[in-house]
Structure formats: C-alpha cells, structure tokens
Amino acid sequence: MKWLGPTWLAVDLSAIAANLSTIRSLTKAKVCPVLKADAYGHGIAVVSLFLEQQQVPYIAVSDIYEAAELRQAGVNIPVLVLTPILPEQASSAAAHDLTITVSDPKVITALAEQALTHRRTIKIHLKVNTGMNRVGIPPAHALEFARQIAKHKYLELEGVYTHFAEANSDLSFTKTQLNRLLAVKEELEHSGFTQLIWHAANSSALFTFPESHLDLVRVGTALFGQSLAKLPPGIALQNTWNLYTRIIQVHQVAKGEPVGYNQAYIAKRDSLIGVIPIGYSDGLGLAPENHSLRQYLRKTLIHLVHNPLQVSVDGISCPIVGKIAMGMCCIDLTDHPRAPDLYGAVVNIKARRTAVNRRIPKIYTINNKLVLIHWQERYWQPMSRDGLVYVKEISLRAAVEILKRRNLYGS
Numbered sequence: 100m101k102w103l104g105p106t107w108l109a110v111d112l113s114a115i116a117a118n119l120s121t122i123r124s125l126t127k128a129k130v131c132p133v134l135k136a137d138a139y140g141h142g143i144a145v146v147s148l149f150l151e152q153q154q155v156p157y158i159a160v161s162d163i164y165e166a167a168e169l170r171q172a173g174v175n176i177p178v179l180v181l182t183p184i185l186p187e188q189a190s191s192a193a194a195h196d197l198t199i200t201v202s203d204p205k206v207i208t209a210l211a212e213q214a215l216t217h218r219r220t221i222k223i224h225l226k227v228n229t230g231m232n233r234v235g236i237p238p239a240h241a242l243e244f245a246r247q248i249a250k251h252k253y254l255e256l257e258g259v260y261t262h263f264a265e266a267n268s269d270l271s272f273t274k275t276q277l278n279r280l281l282a283v284k285e286e287l288e289h290s291g292f293t294q295l296i297w298h299a300a301n302s303s304a305l306f307t308f309p310e311s312h313l314d315l316v317r318v319g320t321a322l323f324g325q326s327l328a329k330l331p332p333g334i335a336l337q338n339t340w341n342l343y344t345r346i347i348q349v350h351q352v353a354k355g356e357p358v359g360y361n362q363a364y365i366a367k368r369d370s371l372i373g374v375i376p377i378g379y380s381d382g383l384g385l386a387p388e389n390h391s392l393r394q395y396l397r398k399t400l401i402h403l404v405h406n407p408l409q410v411s412v413d414g415i416s417c418p419i420v421g422k423i424a425m426g427m428c429c430i431d432l433t434d435h436p437r438a439p440d441l442y443g444a445v446v447n448i449k450a451r452r453t454a455v456n457r458r459i460p461k462i463y464t465i466n467n468k469l470v471l472i473h474w475q476e477r478y479w480q481p482m483s484r485d486g487l488v489y490v491k492e493i494s495l496r497a498a499v500e501i502l503k504r505r506n507l508y509g510s
C-alpha cells in the first residue's frame with residue numbers, strides 16, 4: 100500500500116465477518132452490532148453497509164448524528180440510538196426512521212408530537228437502570244413509562260434494555276443487574292406487554308454470561324476483535340484494524356543530544372532516529388485500554404522508568420522517543436536489524452482506535468485483497484491494468500455493489 104501516502108488505516112472486512120460468525124456461534128439471540136464512534140474507528144458507512152449485507156437485524160449507534168450518517172449511506176435496517184436524546188432532537192428521529200432509547204417522559208411527549216407530524220410510527224426502547232447508574236429509568240418506573248408510551252398512537256414500545264457495568268469481571272453484580280431487568284420483564288409481561296425485545300448483554304456478557312443474552316446481544320468490542328473478558332476455550336477473535344505510517348526521515352543523533360520538544364528525551368548512546376508523520380492530532384499517544392489492574396500497574400511502572408510506547412517497523416518493535424508532537428514523532432531505530440536502511444519503511448502503530456483521526460484514509464480488504472478506499476467522504480476502487488495498480492473514484496452506492504460482489508470466503 101506504499102503508493103497510498105504516508106499514513107493509512109487498514110480495515111479487514113473478512114475479519115469482521117469471521118468475528119460476527121464466531122459471535123453468532125455463541126448465542127441463540129440476534130446480534131446487534133454496536134457501531135459507536137465511527138464503528139470503533141473502522142468507518143461507520145462502509146462497516147454498516149457491509150454488516151447489513153451480513154444480514155444483521157439491527158445496528159446500534161451512539162447518537163442521532165451517527166444514525167443519520169447510516170441512513171445517508173443507505174442503510175435500511177433498523178437503527179437503535181443508544182444515548183438518550185433531548186426533546187429537540189425528536190424530529191430527526193422521525194425524519195430518519197430511528198429507534199430511540201427513552202429514559203425521560205419529556206422525550207416521549209416530543210417523539211409523540213413528531214411521529215404525528217411525520218405520520219410515521221417511532222419505535223422506542225426503554226432503558227432501565229439496573230445498577231450502572233449512568234442512564235436509564237428506575238426499574239420501579241418501567242411499567243408507568245410503558246403505559247405512557249402505549250397511550251400514543253404513533254409510538255411503539257418495541258424493546259426494553261439495560262447495560263452492564265462490569266460483565267467482564269464481576270459476574271455477581273452482573274447477575275444482580277440481570278435479575279432486576281428480569282423482574283421488570285415479568286411485571287410488564289404480566290401487564291400485557293408480551294411482544295417486546297429484551298436485551299442486556301454487551302461483548303463481555305456474550306462471553307461470560309449466556310443467561311443474559313435474552314433476545315438480542317449488543318456487541319461492539321468483540322466484533323472488532325477485542326475482548327475485556329476472558330474468551331471461552333476454543334474461541335478466538337481476529338484483528339480487524341491496523342494503523343500504518345512510513346518513515347519520512349532517518350538520521351544519526353549523537354549520545355547526549357536531545358530529541359524532539361522540550362528535550363524530553365536525551366540519547367543515551369549514539370542513536371539512529373526515524374521520524375514518522377503521525378502525532379497526537381491523529382490519536383497517537385492514546386494507547387488501547389489495559390485489561391486488568393495488574394496490567395495497568397505494570398504499565399504505570401514502566402512509564403515511570405521508560406517511555407513504553409512501541410511501534411513495529413517491518414515487524415520489529417522499536418520505541419517512540421521524546422514527546423509525541425501534533426503531527427510527528429521520533430522512533431529509535433538503533434537496534435533494528437535493517438538499520439540504517441529504513442527510509443520509507445512501513446510502521447505499524449498501536450493506538451486507541453476510537454481516538455484516531457477520521458481524516459486518515461481507510462483501506463478495506465477482503466481476503467487480504469484491497470477492495471475499497473475511503474477518504475474524506477470519497478470512495479475509490481483499486482484497479483489493475485498492465486501490471487499497474489491505480490484507483491478510480493466511485494460513488495458509495497458503487498462501493499456497496501463491490502462489497503456485495505466480493506466472495507467473503509472465496510479467493
């Protein structure tokens with residue numbers, strides 16, 4: 100991909116499909132991919148269209164803006180907005196045919212008005228706070244809310260759900276949360292609300308707590324190849340995301356000389372320093388979340404002694420040295436076996452996926468073949484002629500057709 104430019108992000112659609120099939124193998128419930136934060140940094144338009152082709156029944160997003168982006172991309176399946184909206188946003192909910200999470204009576208009134216105006220039924224999922232104490236109504240208020248929604252002709256209470264605070268590590272608390280939701284279920288069913296979709300499980304609960312799967316599992320992290328919870332035996336997830344850049348300068352720095360801003364790093368030996376054109380404005384410096392307290396303490400300890408950020412240069416781990424600047428940082432190449440011949444070498448970088456700048460071009464691969472490039476709302480199809488690779492700009496619609504034609508499991 101060297102022709103693409105110095106920095107790009109590679110999304111492996113086959114790996115997403117493989118993870119989806121692993122998730123499906125673990126549950127009888129329907130799978131609702133959670134595509135918050137630009138699909139966890141994978142690009143919401145392409146990923147949602149791709150998942151629609153994989154026959155997912157629902158997609159969940161953070162907010163109305165993300166949901167609108169899906170609709171603009173042409174996603175037709177139901178879209179659940181997870182973060183409760185303000186009454187002022189009710190008209191967008193109606194305009195984009197969205198399913199709205201409700202945890203406030205004012206929103207019910209606003210949605211009812213907009214549904215009437217648009218002559219369109221708005222679907223609602225009621226969020227119950229079962230212990231996380233972030234958003235949601237108290238379990239004791241659920242029936243009253245359900246009745247209030249049912250009074251409105253153009254509102255449909257379609258689902259009820261909760262969110263687990265710690266399904267990766269505290270199963271006893273998670274069980275308490277589930278039991279609170281099940282008590283609400285019993286109460287609502289007893290009062291005639293018998294056709295609702297009930298959901299609670301996120302990725303961790305998918306792995307740790309099968310009883311919580313209910314009708315639907317809302318899965319983000321696992322779909323994109325990561326897990327905070329221990330995976331069940333025999334289950335593996337595939338990596339779906341890689342951030343790359345290339346070395347734009349290689350130079351010698353003598354022992355005792357500083358590198359970068361504030362002289363924050365002083366070369367401890369005669370060093371070979373590489374420069375990569377990526378910095379904190381691209382999301383660098385925000386390493387992925389650690390998995391356990393032990394790992395966190397270890398990281399903090401290492402941090403005190405030594406800058407822990409490492410990148411991989413042609414498969415060899417090299418440390419970042421000095422301060423990460425807005426758009427550049429330096430790496431120590433002294434011990435790299437190919438040093439000093441590393442100008443232009445490809446560097447693989449760990450970063451928090453959701454923090455990586457959306458302006459970085461994304462390339463999508465299926466079975467290791469490049470199928471699509473997405474950069475700043477534009478799409479390109481790679482073509483090859485006479486042994487040369489070139490790209491042709493195409494519409495998103497045409498891009499979807501390409502995804503459809505690709506045989507995921509073939510060559």
Ligand SMILES: Cc1ncc(COP(=O)(O)O)c(C=O)c1O
Pocket residue numbers: 133135181262300301302303317318319320321
């Ligand atoms: C309400 C809700 N459900 C499900 C998820 C998905 O969680 P995970 O990425 O752990 O699968 C999220 C993620 O933030 C969420 O907020």
